[in-house]
Amino acid sequence: MMATDRWTKFLQRLHWKQGIKTALAAGFCYWATRRLGLAEGYWAAVSAIVVMQSEVGATLTASRDRLVGTTIGAIVAWATTFFWAQHVYAYATAVLIAMLLCGLLGLQNAGRLAGVTVTIIVLIQHTGPAWHVALARFLEVSMGIVVGLIVSLTVWPGSRAAT
Secondary structure: OOHHHHHHHHHHHHOHHHHHHHHHHHHHHHHHHHHHOOOOOHHHHHHHHHHOOOOHHHHHHHHHHHHHHHHHHHHHHHHHOOOOOOOHHHHHHHHHHHHHHHHHOOOHHHHHHHHHHHHHHHHOOOOOOHHHHHHHHHHHHHHHHHHHHHHHHHOOOOOOOOO
């Protein structure tokens, strides 16, 4: 086997294109949220990493699920805070409702993400009002999704990013 063939196979195993695309999207998200003054901007970077797939179609599906799950989770979490008395039943019911709503839409993967969103908004102590926390979470995640989609569609869009 020639040295160039080995080098090519080595690079393919590294999934270097996927790594570059993901790092670019995450880095830009974190930079942008810092410039916009979003206190928990790391959620944008996390979302960009979560939605980035080696194929554009898979990125679109992951983005849809993440956006729907975050939207439903944020709304349910915000509503839950009106009834929240630090009670585990209220929290567990909110997770159930968020997941059921996603299930009704036929988006079970979005349900898991809705449950995560409910958990972050309801259980983590925040300094601002619940509506502000829910809106900020939605905006941060949405930014990550949009940036992930743009990078996926513009950086090596015609080939699998695994090579």
